Amino acid sequence: MSRKPSERPARLRQLRLDEARREADSCRRCDLWRSATQTVFGAGPVDADVMLVGEQPGDQEDKAGKPFVGPAGRVLEDALQAAGLAATKQYVTNAVKHFKWEPRGKRRIHLKPNPAQLLACQYWLEQEIEFVKPKLVVALGATASPRPARQHGAGVARPWQGIHVTLR
């Protein structure tokens, strides 16, 4: 009898998540890899209760190869402290795994991913959700949200793939 992803041992789910991370390193599902430094996959424990999903890596995340290490990470940390969630096990990731930007002088300015790029990259987000199987996914902004939650607006938790998704 096959078991649902949530029932698989954490060790197996960790292996599958690591495999997805390695595959995403050479992803060419859309054109965003061309101008980014590297793929920025999600990070955190495979048995996290909460998954936080941002829009895309920023300038510092692109260089470090890790999500939420730049200014957005500091804002998130403060917000989690204020909400009393700092000690909760969280997995953090982005809806799009490559940094989209345009040059302005010496700076790299963030550009919003388009619908085709979001759709292409949803492939990886769905794998993260399948292997981590969090109880709650919090989409940090409309662009970060899986489509079903986006359609229902902020603050409404919606079931999606057997978990609850809410938009903040």
Ligand code: SF4
């Ligand atoms: S943004 Fe996502 S879908 Fe596009 S190349 Fe990067 S990892 Fe692949």
